[in-house]
Amino acid sequence: MTAFVLVSDTFTGGWVWEETAALLRAAGAEAYPVTLTGMGDRRAEAGPGTGLETHIEELVGLVDGITAAEVVLVGHGYGLYPVFGAADRRAGRVARIVSVDTGPPGPGETAVRSVPDPEVRELLAGRPDAPVPPPAPGTWSRWGSVEGVPAEALVRLESEAAPQPAGTLTEPLRLTGAAAALPTTGVLCAANGQSIAMVEMAVASGPPQFRVFTEERFRFFELATGHWPMLSVPAELAEVLLSAAAGEGHRATPPEGDGHEQPSHLLPFLLDVPERPRERVGRVDLHLPDAEGPRPAIVFVHGGPIAVDQRPTPRDTPFFLGYGRYAASMGAVGVTVDHRLHGLADYARAADDLAEAVELVRADPRVDGERIALWFFSTGGPLAADWLAAPPPWLRCVAATYPALAPLPGWESVEPRFRPVDTVGTADGPPVVLTRAGLEHPVFTATVEAFLTAAKERGAHVEVVDAPHGHHAFELVDPTDESRAVVARSMRAVLARLGD
Template sequence: MTAFVLVSGGHTGGWIWRDVTARLRSAGAEVHAVTLTGLGDRRHLAGPGTDLETHIEDVAQAIDHVDAPEVVLVGYCYGIYPSVGAADRRLDRISRLVHLDSPMPQDGYSMLDQIREQMPHGEARERMLGMRERAEDGWLIPAPTPEEWRAHGNLAGVSPEALARLARLASPMPIGPCEQQLAVSDAVTALPATGVFCTTGGTMDIATLEGLVASGLPLVQHLADPRASFFELATGHWPMLSTPGELADVLLRAAAGEGHRLAPTTAAHHGGQ
């Protein structure tokens, strides 16, 4: 049996995977949707000391409670950071790590570090870097209002009903997990991986990534490994709300090792010579 552990992003919780979970289970999969400490229906557990380590342990514990021997671990948006951290601690349990419209965490960087160094200048970048200034009591970022979701959430394809549910159930987010740096080992980087790009309003797609690999950029060369695969979804940043059936199908295909493969650079073919 294929087993999935689904890790959502900021301000949300396991509830956001409802429709995807139903479809995966109908296909015979075991599914665990994680709600990180301080989010969703665990918002009352948030505190100034809630950090990335807290969320890594949340995901590691979820993996420990999976019956199947191996897990497809899916990290969405911010959720990829605790997913990568937990994968490093449960390497023998992870059959594939799926990056769902998420960054590629780098060793020694926090989420905000990567935004500061890598995100193009603009309103979205400045808003994310202003988290601490917006935080209540210096540590708790308020949940976005419906107007803020519409303005900044890349909600392409999300129905008014789904947006209303998102706004109603969204929780504040502790800032600690966004600021704590993550250690990324070579062992995690070597795991079979899948990237899923949401291309409507997004900044990355398969063609762009292929160009980066062809350019020789060292950071992405490992993505040309034949065990790495890629998919695109023609929707906005919330595929579990806008296209849950298509997302479930992509996750099942990823678990089966399907997906687009990148061609290695000429230098890689010749050992870097």
Template sequence: MTAFVLVSGPFTGGEVWQAVAERLRAAGAEAHPVTLDRDPGSDLETHVQDVLRAVDSVAAAGDLVLVGHDYGIHPVLGAADRRVDRIARIVYLDAGLPQDGDLPLALVPDPDVHRRLAGADEADLTPVPVPEPEEWQRWGSTAGLTAAQLERLSRASLPQPRRTLTRPLRLSGAVDAIPTSGVLCTTGGLLTVDAVQELVRVGPPHLRRLADPRVGFLELPTGHWPMLSGPEELAEALLRAAAGGGRRLTLPDDAPGYLCPFPLQVPEAPRVRRGRLDLHLPQSGGEPRPAVLFVHGGPVPADRVPTPRDVPFYQGYARLAAAQGVVGAVVDHGLHTLADYGRAALDVAEAVAVLRAEPQVDPDRIALWFFSAGGLLSTDGIAEHPDWLRCVALSYPVLAPLPGWFAVDPRLRPAAAIAAAGADAPPLVLVRAGREAPQVAETVAAFLAAAEQAKAAVEIVDAPNGGHAFDMTESTDEVRAVVGEAMRAVLVRLQG
């Protein structure tokens, strides 16, 4: 017999699982909804202990499956890490992928909560209030819920103790041995299994673990509260997950993209290292030269070796710039998690200051070139449009937070920046992938619409057959042509 321990998201308790639990029991399983302690002094460890008590109270001889919805995945992981031998599977129900040391607050989508709790006094125990019926949408898609259900949800919920969101999750790593399933609620623009597969292909290396054969994915065509909007479908999905069902993801056949050779043959260039910044210099000396600062995407794990400035891809772009007579620079910024965007923006600003202070660099002719998820870091340059910034280049950029990217600094919104800058925005070169992931393509389309409305100058370089990060993973005539055309477009603006 399979026994399910069910842990829901913020504010809610075991009562939200009632309809799901009835269906699981009717199918022959045990169901144990958990109500987490809502005392104002409770913290994440309090909730981990709540789940541990539920796990230890289950006497079933069969498989024990822990289900964590939204915030609930944090205490589920904390408990599972300490009861590895008891747990047959963990189910992430429309939940993030928190790691050791992460704060639950990082995955909270409501920006008001971030403003209220970020940097708050730890002695303050004022809880986060229950959302009003019309406010639940700020915590996740309410698709499938009626007005009456939202009213009942608010009445049945309790305030969320603030320390449950501001204390870090602590994991030993033992939990990594437990098979997992992801149940994705796809209505409302949230991630699909296809989108996760694309992230495994081109995203940060740590996502490759999602292609482990012990990990399965299922989809539910509903909003963020499937225990209320589709209890029968959710129960069926949980039973499938417990049985090891669901779609498996695949790894690319080749090496990680960041280790692939640069698609163009470019000569080596003298390299100078300044802290987190590398400068690749033109072979000929002489007067100060314009410079292009290449800004990598991510997040990139802090312990990944080599770091971006040492991989063939970014070195290739910097050397290509140097071969064209300008300084090519690469910065290792601190975008290690989605919560690090603010820090990364400061690192980029510092790198620009160091670059402009170099004697070999003309401080009044700088271009910034952002890749992939680094596109969000273009916000400050577009918004401030200083005279020295001659061009902003964007390669297959992410220009708004993707579904689930709740931890991204809310000020980093390139579309809003270009709408405010209007015709004063710096000239832009945008490299667009024809086979871009839909969620990313939507952010590009919205940005271009804002640029057109603002009458900003944008040159688009299309790669019709290119997928996301095509120039990192592919080496074709089309790729080489696109890279060359994008570089030409940047240099025209930089040297003009």
């Protein structure tokens, strides 16, 4: 027999699993919906010492009392942190870990790093012992899509939510590695922006942590719902959990012919460009050209979300070092910025960081402040919306390379203002240089096509540069002559708009 231990996300308790647990029991399994100390209807039990370690010890005690042959630990959101901690200490008793709409945490990580609400991260940064109040009614989507949740369940979610003990989010997860080889299943909620297609995309061209998902021990399922499948589709979730326990599910595989030993974001830039003097001011790096007098500047804008502790940060990767140096070698000041897009709710903060960086650059006496271009990459694309909606006269060009030009499916926590498809052509703005990857992921392609349609209808000028055989991040993963020519053409197009 299989026993499922069901651990819920922040602010909630075991009640969210009621329907799913009943269906698991009806199928012949054991089910243990857990309400941890200080959460849900146990809120009164929280004390100054209540933290992640408290919750791990509770789960360990529960696992020790289960007599079923197989134990499957299921974590949803924050619940995955104590699940991993308990699995590490009882690896011999745990048959599988199931992650519901949440990425697996690593050793030493704190749950606050994956909190989607920037206000909560600020609260805990200033007051690390302060309990975190639950979302106000009507704002739960900041913590994950509520698509599909029945109205009565949403009311209960709001009314029974309890403040989250601060220590559960700020204590680092201590792992010995004992559970590192345990089979793990990811249940992805498509309406919350998670999907098998996105996993495959991340494996192919994303940060290095995604490559682990190609290992034999990982399997994936996808549900067409929001972040709370136990409330929106409890029957489908129960079926998925039973299938996961049986070892079923989709396996992610590296793309054919992928011979890269390094993570894609650390692969060398495809052009051999000479180093230029680089100056760092706060979040901004300036790559300086060998030229007299004030020069135009190109500000390169990375995507995300980027983990708070990711190293190297974007501006120190070969990719942005390459673009910054390339711009400088062509006579412009190449500017790279580490903005704080650490979660989907951070676009406003990242936009503020970008605006601050641009003003710093324009004030530099080596920069011609009347000739500025902004160049957005990948999921940095939504940050172009503000500049297209209200373009200043000194903004001579907006460039975008394999961009998302609207929030991707399920990105409900991204504010509506970050939709370049809605702002292009609504003001008398600068021309756009749009570089497309011919082998792009469909979710990105859909936003680009919508953008081009809107631009045509509104009379906006867009120059399209195509990389017919290029994938997302083709500068790194497809270092071909075609890709080099595309990068050169895009750079020339931007410089032409700067009058250089």
